[in-house]
Amino acid sequence: MLTPNFVTFQTIKYGVTTVDNLCSDLLNWNTLYLAGRMHKPLRIIKDDARVRLTQQVNLVSAVRAALLTLPDEFSETELFERIAGISYSGDPRMILPAENRGKVGNIVRKQGEQFKELYQRLVVGLPGVSWPVGSLAGAGRIQQDVSARARAAHLRKLPTGLLSKVKANYARRGECSEELAKDESAYWAHLAGDERLPEVLAQG
Secondary structure, eight states: OOOOOOOOOOOOOOOOOOHHHHHHHHHHOSSSHHHHHTTSOOOOSSOOHHHHHHHHHHHHHHHHHHHTTSOSEEEHHHHHHHHHHGGGTTOGGGGSTTSOTTHHHHHHHHTHHHHHHHHHHHHHTSTTEEOOTTOOTTTOEEEEOOSHHHHHHHHTTSOHHHHHHHHHHHHHHTOSOHHHHHSHHHHHHHHHTOTTHHHHHHHO
16 A cells, blocks of 8 residues: 655745855844844754854844843743844834734744754853753743943944944934043943933834
8 A cells, every 4th residue: 555645845935145245244233134034043054164153143142132121030932032023123014014013922932942942052151141041941030130331241242233323323312422432431331221222222
């Protein structure tokens, strides 16, 4: 008796770019189009040493940006949703009626284990962040140091593409005097301590 063969089809989104362009976006978030897609769990078809290295930088940058928008204690799910939502911040499609407003939550819900596998090692490697190992995906609580000094350390290490927009936003508001801008430590502490920083990051 013959056993029928079943073929499984998989939908794949693809684009064409150069390795130089990809690595530049992963490091600097020039457009976030490539870097943002690679914040989510994915399968590497062909390994490349340069992409692998710059992707690690991209993932840590996503963690830093997410931490700056979160309180002193939060859930794994909240962290993953902030990370997955970075590439959708400011996306005009997200305000259209036809767009699924729950897209970010759906992505995280379906891939919680993969997000945890991708990010936990990177998160616990950052100073001032505590994430107990061994908890079930979505059940663990994460704590972080939210002092101006700790937040400034994250802020000043964000990709240049995002950081330049953040600095320009504050410059337009006229909130940073020339004297403050000359004192680098005081400047970053001032921005990191601003309660509107999460909103500014989202606009960036």
